[in-house]
Amino acid sequence: MNTTTTNTSSYIPTDKQYPKLSKATSGYLEIEHFKNADLHSGYFCYNCTYFIEPNHCAIVKDNGPDVYNKESRVIAPYGLCTLWDPNEEETR
Ligand code: SF4
Numbered sequence: 001m002n003t004t005t006t007n008t009s010s011y012i013p014t015d016k017q018y019p020k021l022s023k024a025t026s027g028y029l030e031i032e033h034f035k036n037a038d039l040h041s042g043y044f045c046y047n048c049t050y051f052i053e054p055n056h057c058a059i060v061k062d063n064g065p066d067v068y069n070k071e072s073r074v075i076a077p078y079g080l081c082t083l084w085d086p087n088e089e090e091t092r
Pocket residue numbers: 026028044045046048049050051052056057058059060075079080081082083084085
């Protein structure tokens with residue numbers, strides 16, 4: 001008798017590529033005034049888990065308009081979106 005009770009629906013598949021979100025959907029924005037701020041403290045892409053140096057994000061697209069209809073073609077270290085998640089190694 002097979003007593004295995006593995007519930008396959010509890011696994012998240014890792015063999016698929018999921019589309020990234022648009023900047024507008026994620027609530028992404030950039031504020032030029034924070035370009036030279038200490039990006040280790042506060043809510044910035046720089047200290048977010050999903051940030052990929054130097055100018056990308058694992059879950060939000062580089063291109064397309066942000067919430068202010070501005071297009072920068074990058075995910076800026078001083079940018080921010082509503083999905084921000086603290087990267088413990090970069091946050092002070
Ligand atoms: S805050 Fe994080 S999830 Fe949002 S765009 Fe920046 S790096 Fe990506």
